[in-house]
Amino acid sequence: MYYVNREQIARRLAAVPEVAEGLRRASQAWDGSLMLGLVQERCLHLAIEIVTDVGSYLIDGFIMRDASSYDDIIQINHEEKVFDHGTYEVLSRLVSLRKPLVQDYYSWERSELHPLSSDLPGVLEQFSHQVHTYVEKELGPFQTAQAEGQSKE
Helix, strand or coil, X not given: CCCCCHHHHHHHHCCHHHHHHHHHHHHHCCCCCHHHHHHHHHHHHHHHHHHHHHHHHHHHHCCCCXXXXXXXXXXXXXXXXXXXXXXXXXXXXXXXXXXXXXXCHXXXXXXXXXXXXXXXXXXXHHHHHHHHHHHHHHHCCCCCHHHHHHHHC
16 A cells, blocks of 8 residues: 655645746736746746655655656656646756756846746646546545544544
């Protein structure tokens, strides 16, 4: 039997709507300002962390092959059919931004709208839905301890 930490996956996926909304608003109001540049930068960074954290939980829980990099996390989840090819392509481009955002932040061009910022909100929402679908297909519906206790009363 697998131990998939569904609670931690759900917590991370619960952040998707806010990150998607931040990217949508930044893209729609884009004016090249420092403030919107920083909003975009933080949302892209959070999106990377969500996707790689969830991917890691799935790899560990379903005992998939070990990942050697952030790119590998995305590839393994795609190979295991957690999400479709279109989602995979966008998420691969997303995780390639981790080093520039986290290590080379001093040279990140904050005055330009990154091409992923407009497309990513919908892809993040698809990712979230596809992960939920995959986990339910593999393990059945998620029931919290509280819901299980209430159903026994």
